[in-house]
Amino acid sequence: MLPDPIHILKTVYGYDAFRGRQAEIVRHVMAGNNAFVLMPTGGGKSLCYQIPALARPGMGLVVSPLIALMADQVAALRQAGVRAAALNSDLPGEERRALWRDIRGGTLDLLYVAPETLLKPDVVDRLATVPLSLIAIDEAHCLSQWGHDFRPSYRQLDALVARFPDTPRMALTATADTPTRAEILAHLNIAESDAFIADFDRPNIRYAIQEKDNPRAQLKRFLMDHEGESGIVYCLSKRRTEETAAWLCAQGYDALAYHGGMDKAAREANQARFQHGEAIIMVATIAFGMGIDKPDVRFVAHIDLPGSIEAYYQETGRAGRDGLPADALMLYGMEDIALRTRFIEESEAPDQRKRMERQKLDSLLGLTETAGCRRQALLSYFGDRCQPCGNCDTCAEPPHLFDGTIAAQKALSCIYRTGERFGQAYVVDVLVGAEDERIASFGHDRLSTYGIGKEHDKRTWRAILRQLIALRLVDVDLSGHGGLSIAEDGRDFLRDKATLMLRVPAAPRPARGKLAHRQASTALPEADRDLFQALREKRMEIARLQNVPPYVIFHDRTLIELAAARPASRADMAAVAGVGEAKLTRYGPAFLAVIAEHGKGLRA
Structure with missing residues (x-):
């Protein structure tokens, strides 16, 4: 038996x-x-x-x-x-x-x-x-x-x-x-x-997606809520990985780079430091992270658009494995969409594979542009459902929509009249009537679309164009120059005169929004936090002696329960979740001593 x-x-x-x-x-x-x-x-x-x-x-x-x-x-x-x-x-x-x-x-x-x-x-x-x-x-x-x-x-x-x-x-x-x-x-x-x-939902992860404005400033605001915590920042290129890690170090963070082009020994050393540390940021390409067991990753940030919803779900899932609160931030812009599209079109994959990849990109863009609950959109991709979660950016601050039909018509007309070969910045300058030598040299200051869009500022027009690209009304030149042209769906839109609702671009967000970040330690009453920190220090001391990651000794969740329960004996400690017989025998005396000493300090 x-x-x-x-x-x-x-x-x-x-x-x-x-x-x-x-x-x-x-x-x-x-x-x-x-x-x-x-x-x-x-x-x-x-x-x-x-x-x-x-x-x-x-x-x-x-x-x-x-x-x-x-x-x-x-x-x-x-x-x-x-x-x-x-x-x-x-x-x-x-x-x-x-x-x-x-x-x-x-x-x-x-x-x-x-x-x-x-x-x-x-x-x-x-x-x-x-x-x-x-x-x-x-x-x-x-x-x-x-x-x-x-x-x-x-x-x-x-x-x-x-x-x-x-x-x-x-x-x-x-x-x-x-x-x-x-x-x-x-x-x-x-x-x-x-x-x-199983159910796909990770209710402890808060999802947020923002249009790229100033990526470094946006990342820095995000990290203000995660001082002293471990996390991962994903980048699309090796160069951006190294530059972002260096910039974070200059800002006072303990940041490491990780990508496939690094020397193997350096890559492994950085991964070991991340696994063994408690307040380290790993800045990485997708080469990093598969199966990462580190349970106390408190945030994952994408400063470039990920490859698909599956990749996004897998990568954000590396946060909060212990079930405690965690944050996921994605930044994306028009350039990301163009680059991802180019990757698909220029690959040597068969047509069937390319069609599948286009569909996956469309699904990802649908997640970025949704005005509804992010979690609902994410789970629906996997055939799962949930009620509006209350733990994502669109639930906390529902985006405003406006009738963007006229704006879309103006943008498409401007793209057409300028020859369907100029990039986003140039088209926006023509729409707002900017005084620019290049515009004058092409004679585009004499077009009917010059200055036709002065009702919106440049930031709003960039958001409108980004949404038109996501909706497949506008194509981006895949040669890498970024020229905009009217897609087939865009021509259908102009012909059919359909109504189009667009998102009003959100204002730059403060570091702490309506849903304030909840650190792992705040799961405890304030009176228990000093003991929790003392237990963490004891765990790190033991882990360093054994040269193992701290979480293989005990997870933060177990330390939180120890700090709350304050067991006084082996039997009491055995009742705490995550304390099996081997760990009780090996570590029980050391952690019980920390708890007892902390109690003496309080009585004194």
Whole structure:
């Protein structure tokens, strides 16, 4: 008879109850069934395969894409008393030989391996001689050509179906649209009846999207609410990544850069500093972040338009994995739309792929331009629903709309009469009647559209043009010069004389709006915050001695509960969520001593 999963959950991980569909999935896999698990970041996907692996006979095999990610997962499991290890290309010879001895000897509960390593013939052959409890493929969206992070090595994992036909297979991901889900199921031969789709909502994340005005000033205002906290800033280019990290350092922040063009050692050193630190900002391209386990990331900012809604959801999902309040900010402008469109059109992808990418970009632009709840628009993309959330910028400050029909007609007419070859700034200058030598040299100051738009300022006209581009009424020259032209839909609009409602551009936002940021520590009464900080300091001291990230000792949520409950004994501490038996034995005395000392200080 297999062990009770609730007993494993409590004794190993320190939790009394499963969340959402975890219990259903765990029991399904423990019974020997396959499973496809789609669950948001922070939803507890790892427990869905770790507990069945601990309960079933044999070793659990986990396919994971990144060495750094595997190292974090193994470190966290070992802290909880689980016998875990990682097999990867960086492992020195003697350590690799020792690991294989452990594998053959049956002394491991979980083995993490990268797909490239796993698919080597000698590795597969050797693992075929070992009893396996299950095979879990994490970040399974990498298998799909329609996914936002396709990796060819993942595509080859379907070979495991024939090689291990009697071993339960699990595919797990935090984000996958309908085509991606279908492809994962087909390649891994997992039935629709074995699919578990969880609620996509991350209610602790506050979403905000702003038009680019002054990106650095906007980012700085945003960061004023996150002093002393860790976060990620995503940029589109390597150069912008390095320049933004340097600028943040000059502003007094502890910021690091991360992109694919960096030296591998420097990249890994920066990632380690981010994982081990508590107030570090990582400025990165999308090369950074897959599967990041750091639970105390309190914000994610995109200062350039992300690639798709899936990418945005995955990247923002790296904030607030511990369930505590977190913020997501996206900045975007016309140049971003043009660049993303150019990436699609100039790629060597087949036409079907390009059509899919255009549709994904359209969906993302719909999210940026919505006048309704951001969360509703985001979740609807994945076929999920929610009520207006009250925790996004459009819920806090609903945007004003105006009848933009005449304004759109004027803009399109100006684009046409100037020859459909000039960029946004030039068109705006003609519309407002700016005195400019270039305009005069082309004779455009004598056009009927010169000065026709003086009822709006330049900022409003830029917002109008941006919306016309997002609505596919205006095209942008893909050669890179940024010239505007009237799209086919724009010509239909002029011909049909349809009514068009547009958003009034929002004024630059103050650092703190109607929804003030809620720091993790504010989940505690003020009287408990000093103790919370003392517990954090003790956690950091222990983590540094062991050279592990602080969160593998205890999450902030556990420290908050310790500060509130103030346990006086091992039995009291065992009742706190996140304190399993191994951690209670290893760390109980140190943290109980901090709590006791703090109590003495209060009585004194």
